[in-house]
Amino acid sequence: MNRPGVLVVLGWSAFNALLLAVLLVYTTLVYHLEDLIALMVYAGGLSLIVAFGVFGRGGRRPEGVPPRHHRATGSTSAAMVGAAAFLAGLAAIFSRLLALAGLVALALALVSARGEKAVVGPPPRPVPTGPEPSGRGRSRRTRRVIRLVTGAALAVAATRAIAAVRERRRSRR
């Protein structure tokens, strides 16, 4: 059940990779080396999404293992980490002394995190499931025929459009 979620992330990354490839064609054929920055920025963002998907793929639950319900009992540590980050930033701008207060907040975060052990147990309720929503009332064969007809219609339309463009170009010449 977890695989489709990961596939959405990786599929979306693949779509972006395609767009990046088109940009690559544009920049290498037409423009200057300064466009390399654009390619690097896009590739960097894309790699983050891929990493998220791959990390998700590694973290997914093996088949047959029941889901576990994790729940932390508090989030004081989060407030302390947030305060530590804020104080560190202020220290960089105003006074290094504030960094000490940030360190204190960080220490408090560590202490409080120990008291926020996650409660682990089964998820609240199993629920009944139903059939897939798509194609209700239609047999697999009917769906296949519909797909074939749609595909053929699209192919005819695309061929006619290409032919029309060619004809127009010829007439312009």
Place this chain on the structure above:
Amino acid sequence: MASAAPGDSVSTTTEEAAATAGARAWLTTTDHKRIAILVGGTALVIFFAMGILALLMRYQLAWARNHFLAAHEYNEVFTIHGSGMIYLVVTPFALAMGLYLVPLQIGASTVAAPRLTMLGYWLYLFGAIAMLGGFALATGAADTGWTAYMPLSNSVYSPGSGQDVWILGVFLSTVGMIFIGATVLWTVMFLRAPGMTMLRLPVFTWATVATNLMIVGAFPSLLVALGLMIAGRMAPSAVIHNVWNIGYQHLFWFYAHPVVYVMFFPFVGAVAEVLSTFSRRPFFGYKPTVVSLLAFAGLSMSVWGHHMFTTGQVANDYYSLTSIALLIPAGLEYFGMVGTIVGGSLVFRAPMLFALAFIPQFLIGGLTGIMVGTPVVDYHVRGSYFLVAHFHYTLMAGSFFGLFAGLYFWFPKVTGRLLNEWLGRIHFALLVVGTNLTFLPMFWLGQHGMPRRVNTYDRSDGFGALNLVSSVGAAIMAAAMLVFVANLVVTLRRPAAAPADPWQGTTLEWATSSPPPPVNFTEPLPPITGYAPLLDLRRRAASERVT
């Protein structure tokens, strides 16, 4: 007709309520609903502050040669208004909606990594304090616009700590948003209830998935851009070459274009849910809409260069092509929205009115976006009020109408109280008039050459009448917001008496009590047979009654 959902009878017990009450319980919570309320509530408070800044600007521009604000004060006001609305209001509110609703819509009891999500809130809050705290500094707040281009934002041209605290504020709040977005995306990937397949996710959840994919991919580039800006402030002579400035713009816009969609997609999802519920039918064209949302989000990652056409250093053809290609998924989404209401049994409650107004108003923002995504038009209107009109139609006339549609729709779920319908309608009417009166004249102002970010103009420029109309519109918008605040106050003083499902909702959040208990569902969920399980349930019950 009452809902047949089994969660109707569930309510939070008095003991539970007592154990989770109090400020400390709220500030150390791990409940995704409370974290979302904290984020959304903070964003709403900052929204009113940013609205006051907007009114100051409109007062300044209402007449020619007005000296209400000095030039440097005006620069600070428009910088913090723009930065605040984007970094601290619309983005956080959009994410807060997803954080609250997605676990409920997918039948999960919690969000993944709730402490990380709460850290996201704290970073956002401290970021907001840092950014707005700039006004308290002797040197004043940041005044380089929300884009803070280099070298304008380096320490030579922008000395003082105002820009530094702005950087800190933007950095912290952006990291916070990344944490919240990533945990919600992880929740959809791994914490769906059994039976909740990806093709049974509600449209709102899909919109949130697309949003969070953009956050994970695009938001970190802003952090790198800010790092570059810090380098520019620490060693301005070293980071002065053109490649740094163009590099900053690439990094910034790689974040800043997708963020527009981050501020828009959740509200499209909200509008989709509202239209479906108040048309009494499932959302039309579910699968094409899902594909178009993902394609829209994917394309949005590739269009950032259209903000840099006039630099002459980007592949204009490519960015123009991808920008215009956005019309295809956008058209599909519009087709889905219109298809849902055509032939439906429409119920015109306040959320539906906001959702219906969203459709044409956002269209104006979207179509003018395609115009400025075309280099020849962009060269003409660049840096003018035409752009101000365009993005305000996208964000204010579009996103905010979606926001209010969602707010009126889910308010009873969140608080257990229904907002007053008549005050809601007055709010709606004033906001429609005010929004269009404020932003429509800006198209003409831009077309006639009024540059953005100027604190005054001359009588001979001929901008006076349209600016006055725009400022009157802003005053009407302010009145609309006062009505909304009055509605909030009146409603929150009443006891929580809203039923679990006051609207005949279609998705799982309406199958639990209003407000939901800490673990979201205390009774088994209804069968998840599609993306509108409660509607399926009602229809099955109706057909069984007939047979």
